[in-house]
Amino acid sequence: MMNYYPIKNTVALRGCYSPRLKMFMMCFLLISTFFGSAQVSGQTETVKGIVLDAGDKSPIIGAAILVKGTSIGTTTDIDGNFTIANVPSSAKMLQVSYIGMKTQEVDVAPVLNIILQPDLLQIDEVIVVAYGTSKKSSFTGAASLVKAEKLGERPVTNVTNALVGAVAGVQVSTANGQPGSEPSIYIRGIGSYGASNSPLIILNGMPYENTISSINPNDIESLTVLKDASSSALYGSRAANGVVMITTKTGTKEKVAVNVKFNQGVTAKQTNDYKKAGLNDYVSLYWENLRNRYVSDGKSVAEAGQLAATGLFTDLPNPFNVPNNQVVDNNGQVNPNAKHLWADDVDWMNAIQQLGNRTDAAVSVSGASDKTDYYASAGFTNEEGYVIGSKFKRYTINGNVNSQVKNWLKIGFNTSANLSATDGNQNEAIGNNTNPFRFVRYIGPVHPIHLHNLETGEYLRDESGNLIYDFGTGYSINGVTIPIRNYVSGNNPAIELQNNYDGNKRNTINAKVYTEIKLPEGFKLSLNGSVGANSYLASAADIVYPDKGISGSMTKTNTFTTTWTFNELLSYTKDIDKHHIDVLAGHESYDYEYNYLSSSMKDQKFDGNFEFGNYSNLNTTPDSYTNKYATEGFLSRFNYDYDSQYFLSGSFRRDGSSRFYTDSRWGNFWSVGGGWRIDKEEFMAGIDFIDILKLRASYGEVGNDNVGSYYPWRGTYKVAQNAGEAGYIQNILENKTLKWEVSHNSDAALEFSLLNGKYSGSVEYFNRLSGNLLFAVPLSPSTGVNSQDMNAGTMYNRGIEVELSAKLLQKKDFSWSASLNATYLKNRITALPVDPFISDVHKIEEGHSRYEYWLRQWKGVDPATGSSLYVPLEEVLGSSTSLVTVNGETYTTSATEALYDYSGTATPKVSGGLSTNFTYGHFNLGLIFYYQLGGKMYDIAYSYLMSPGVSTIASLYPSALHADMLNRWQKPGDITSVPRISTVESADLTATTSTRWLISSDMLELSSINLGYDFPKQWIHTLDISGLRLYGSADNVFQITKRQGTYPRRNIFSGYSDNGDVYLPSRVFTIGLNITF
Template identity: 35%
Template sequence: MKKVKLFFTAMMVLLASAWAIAQDVTVSGVVKDSSTGEPVPFASIQIKGTLDGGSTDADGNYSILVANDAVLIFSSIGYQSQEIEVAGRQAINVALHPDSELLDETIVVAFGTSTKESFTGSAAVVKSSDIAKVQTSDVTRSLEGVVAGVQMTTSSGSLGSSPSIMIRGISSINAGNSPLFIVDGVPYSGDMDNINPNDIESMTVLKDAASNALYGARGANGVIMITTKKAKAGEAVVNVDAKWGWNTKALKEYDYITDPAQYYETHYAALYNSYVRSGSSPSDAWLKANANLTGDPGAGGLGYMTFTVPEGQSFIGTNGKINPNATPGRMLTFGDQSYWIQPDNWMDEAYRQSLRQEYNVSVSGSGDRSTFFASFGYLKNKGITDGSDMYRYTARLKADYQAKSWLKVGANAAYTNFMWNNGNSDEGSSSSTGNIFAFASSIAPIYPVYIRDGNKNIMKDSHGWNIYDYGDGAVVSGLTRPVLAQSNALQSVLINKNYSEGNALNGTAFAEVTFLKDFKFTFNVGVGMDETRTTETNNMYYGQFATSGGTVGKAHSRTFYLNMQQLLSWDRTFNDKHHVGILLGHENYKLSEYALSASKSQMFSNDNDELNGAVVDSKASSSSRDSYLNEGYFVRAQYDYADKLFLSASYRRDASSRFHPDHRWGNFWSAGAAWLINHETWFNAPWVDMLKVKASIGSQGNDNISNYLYTDTYTVSNDNANGVATVFRSKGNPDITWETNTNFNAGVDFGFFGGRLSGTVEYFYRKTSDMLFYFTVPASLGYGGYYDNIGDMRNSGVELSINGTIMNTKDFRWDAYVNATHYTNKIIYLPEKNKNRTIGGHEGYASGNKFIGEGLPLNTFFMPQYAGVDHETGASLWYVDTVDDQGNVTGRETTSNYSLATDYLCDDPTPKLYGGFGTSLEFYGFDVSVSFTYSIGGLTYDSGYSSLMGSPQGTSVGRNIHKDILNAWSETNKDSDIPRWQYGDQNNAAVSDRFLTDASYLNFQNAQIGYTFPERITNKFKVSRLRLYVTCDNIIYWSRRQGLDPRYSFSGETNYAVNSPVRTLSGGINITF
């Protein structure tokens, strides 16, 4: 019986316990900031495993009814989330720890800072950790694929080249589209290569009028705010970062013929087909093609024979294939000297694997009233071609001091010393004999790079240099090549000089005075000086300048800028709910530029690159000065109610020296509003951290044009036999004034699940009015034309940015991001005097292979449309309109006469979608990250491919040939869409939409893996942090065609005569003491 009672007693206790556990309990408390003790308003409280919960009030208090075994998740923007078990408790106070990564969402805006929650405009922040992943001397490259709306093109992969940046599309036809750069609050006009990326704390991209209007004219195309590092509270910190790596060519070449035997066969086919088309019999055509194949370039010959053929046998058989008895290489003997002639791989000789080294040291510290940051950096970066390298030393000192309770002062000074060697002085020119990139990718694989003796050794000249083959027969008689004759760019980059060296000094200083409790006056001054000295020589021994004894040229440029700002702000909160801020300011900016150049010929020594080392003066010496001034007055008002409704408005009146005094002043404004819905008392979605809707509108001017367009300009000349004369240079228009950009932006910012998912969706519309156009006039007037403000254009689109934490545990974190931008461009209005034709209902005018027309995107391609191949003859076909007696188009047909082909509207280069995506992992001390950039849609004209598909003729004989030619039309391949391959056909690669190519691409931009040693190990060595890492840039690149890089320009052009993008693989170590 006792056992039964005991059993029932135990059961009752268990049931009571279960009943107690199952009961709901009201939990109350306050949520505070662990570092300040201040309450955290509107923090989210979520019951784990559900979407139920609540939030704190404006004072951080909360009360919530939950099961007494529930787990509560406390979270807020800028803090690390916490999970706390209720365990039957009724009072739980929480201290949230600030999350340094989320706090970095502080946005640096015009003349101040803001938070993501209160900001009414459009902005994106890139942190120092993201910047550090990209190995570049130009910090702006770290924005690519990371910020929605930002597009980049790079016209060269050479050291020292900077990308072109465009934010939210093209805003102007003739004025500039580049954004304004602000470094620590002051406009920056120097070279971005002069800023050490390791000194950068963050970059903020401002995109809309509410963000940019206070910068007036210079901010019309967007603003990129660069904030340098400063000391954080605490004891001094020393950081050392060192990396070593290798540079290699990242972009594959076009798929051209690299086998010498196959090249000879292909050129033979061009000659053979030409003779047959001219009426020769197949047997006669075979004889003629064999006779001329390696002979006189004037008869279509290649000028070189690099095979040995048994005596009495033909090089090419009647089947069009090389004689199987022919062997590579050929011995020639002239007198007592024998020469071995063999083809070389020009790409292997032109490009190299090179070393990259970078070292950075920084020291930062703070005291009770002061902070300081100092850094030193060294970069040694070898290019991927001979004669190219870069050396840079940087130093920075940044400090501030709280002199009085009401006075704070500070300064930031940076110095850069650089030297940049670029042996290739004619990059971008496909016809230049000194352009190593064009040379190596254009010359056929049958030609030798070097002159070799009878023992197959490369010969040396009297200077000990390798003797290079210049294709002019000067060393080996009779060997002359038609392509790039009398030149060898591979030797030019070694013995010619083209280098720049200089210094850059940039500094800012400020004084900040607080008074009357709510007022603050700030004086900022920024000054900068960039000085560059350039030397270029053309050697006195080889090439086209040897006959003039070589040449030496010097250039010296200096840029100086001064910016001063005076800011008066008032900031007050009323009744804990109404916050008002007013800013009044004045800014003036001056840019001065100076340039000097001179040259001489008849050098005394190739080693002496000074002007005094040559004797014949050139008439090309010149010097010039230029200046630009801008002044503005502005005001900004901001208001927010209860941290949930935010309003802003600004106005700026700007003057620019680029306009006539009567038209220099422009008025620009903006207004913005934002509503933080999740701070409303009625909003009850604990899984929502932030939900904000925002909108802004405003107007800005654009004066990014040349100086003095408002006045007539003249050139001084000595062509007049009677002495000095002036020649009319350009016609000015005193009425030109600002282009005006009207911007509208609307969007939603969101954050869910305790910071696990966040992002932004935005719509933008930008209309450019009073665009500057150039109007041509009859030549009889003595000048070409003038500028005027007539024309409207608009851009509109949508941006999406999403960041997510897929998994976050004690030992494992997985983050990911993606962004995408879609926009369209359209010309709304063109001046009547510029419209000279109507195409497809669009009035406008042709400009090269583009049509500028109302209702069309800018840069719309306008060219003949390829109709394929005549299946009977193999001739190229194009479409031509048919018209009636009144000139009305009734249809179209095909023609093989290119001059009769009709130009048609084609698509444009604007991508349908572009952006980037990436992911990162952190686990047990390891970190791994990858990032990609992409672009979908749009067209580009593949000029590199078209040049490889052209028929050999004149000086193009001996150029590379694309392998697609092997599938050209023939009697046995009549279904091909590639025209017949024959010598002298001027139109088989004529400009048409045949070479318009999908500009889509995907770039595996960066991968990095690192390991951070545990503190229990590093503390033994008095090291607070030790990290080893390996990183690689430009890993793999995919485009529609091998060798094609659509990122060359925004206008849809490409250029194969430029350096390849560089792939850099490095290993590094980062130590913090």
């Protein structure tokens, strides 16, 4: 029912509105008014009024008012007021509309006060689902939508980073800080042990095999995450790990719109390094380490102290201006007269870092006529990381056209292309000491970056006057002898990263064409085809430095990937009274081909030439191969609802995959789901505060055919020799019964909306049971093969997801809204085809989590001796000489006698996100937080910094020490958690693979801040601009963790913190301008 009456004063301001929509509508209607006025003649009048929200009587900003039957109109201003001049005297009605409100028609009058009622059908989100779209209120599956406006102006190169904290049940594990790197996405936990855990990516309805960083985030309209079988079963054998659907922008039913977006910013390191001991403390600690070694050899404490003081710099380079035997006294105190000769030249971490920069620019043109819409864009991104030499550059174009050629025929195409280049793909090999991040993190403060005169500390220079980098290989320059560095000699990342030649180039193109044909009686035929091509060239050179003693090498790897997808879909839609039926049947074929070529040359001839012709000899045998993969699927879906109140859905897909033998190739995947709009029941009548109350449930089975090899069932052979004769031996046995892994998903949820959408949310239970899991099962030695992959394990991921949203405050010029999501996750292995086994610091066993720790039980430090204490094995009780009693409890001081036991899990018990938005006038501020609670991480990097001289990093000796070493045990009675320092007893004291190195992985991260200002219309009207926005944003702003130096989100599920060896994520700050013409 429409309402209109004389104007009254109002004080409330509707704060929940879309500034961009307002600008768009204003521009359109102003143009419409101009052209429309030329067509209207005769007597005119002026109409004024205000448009209010029926709920709180607040003014509605940006409501469209149109003189019915003409193109004359306007939109309401910031106070909800409007004025239309030149309304023809013949006009009878005005049409008033606003998003989320019911469109109303009112009689023309000089002064109007118009009330708009909420339209829950418009508030209801339309989401992209498998092979179509669906209203959120009628959908029986688990799907979460992230719209373009939620992506905002975040300075992300890869759009999946915008999922951090945005969707319940979705966790994003940051790959590293290398610009352009690909994060890992996990939907409802880890569903496989030996196969892929990555979700299927769908771009504009078609499978997408290229890197997501090839897609410009500015072109994305929405992301939809399909989480259960009801939503993803139509993707069959590829959907066990969920589906991420990316939809790009299209033209709108408006005039031609040009949008220009530009932002400029800087990148810096987000995570501070571990706290380390300074030089004087470092020297004293190593003195104490050496003294304790002498004591272990039988020397007295006094004698050992003296020997350590005089012999300390036998192993350590002396960075002081005093002789070796005068640096420390017999008690380990540093000589107060000792001056550090190269104090300004030992910050290795800073030497490989810089203040990076980021530029992002995009321009798009879009528009539509009655029958055709179009969108075209071009983008450029240039990001220089905070580590020297790391860069990412990307050029993108994107375009689509959709045309209703006839009433019964619609055609369209979508194409996108990307040219990108990445420089500085650093060696991040875990445990490799030449890894630059490992090198600078563990090097001690006695080692300078450049060569120095050992007596004066003066920098040494070459013939050109340049500083000389110290590669640690030993030097004799101008009569000065520099000894060989014990610490990773032959490397110096401070110069090597500057000259690094290690990167890749990627060119991709994707194209889709489609035809939709309307047939009689509610049938529609859709024909779709897409092609994708990806050319990738990686080059890595080992640069020649005279001090490294290498001849130089070059490796080039080229790959070319093509994909073809075709599907034919026949749909039928029918409404019979209150019954709605929607049926889909179709066929889809998918072909994938991957071509690989790699070779390596050595013995460089000239500097600066990185082509094979500049190298004399073959380094490795050239290698090439081709992988092919195809699937064929037949699919169907049935949706039914009665009066938009009761919903029933079912889907079925029969898939064949080329990965498996013909007898095991085909499988059936299906789902059933139901929904009930409780709010529409008669017994809910009169409960006005409930807008929507919906219960839904589903069950189904989906598959995972990504089991590693493209030919996993086939027997393969490898080259071998016997008595000098070459031949082939079998290395993988044939297994014709091998097939895809299967995920059995059940899901139940309650969704709600209250007080006209002021509060909304959902509570959801899920149970993801993964079966046919791939495991390497041991075989008899007589087979000649150690193991064979078989489908034999099962595992579940169960949990609860909660999503809540609220419009907390709405005043005249201020609004505040917030949303929260949380996921509780529990993982268990329920069947294992092999005996329990150790995987790194985890144990794989039935009844336990996939990522449950299996470690020695460390219980602290013995106050009497400073030894590490462990829970002893039962068999050593009463017989071991290492047993001690502390506070009435029996422990062992021997690591080999320590009890191994389960020690918690890496998987966070609860994780999620919190976002909040504030609007004040034309200003708006948005913040996004990510959090995780209840998990543990194994901090291997910290263990190295707390373990001087441990054999696992012997080549790093003497390496840096953590500042916590200053809290070590030194004398009887000391209460501390740090044992005494002693290289001789390091295996027992440092507690290798024990609970000592476990730490909480709880974290709170401010993922994003965005502050923007939308310029008022009256300010920019004279510039012929319909929208102008200035904004500043920051990404990865800060994090709070248990220990400085850790980044728990890197390895969310494994919990194995290799932070010491990796390029940690960057913090990005940008300022931008968004202009719409």
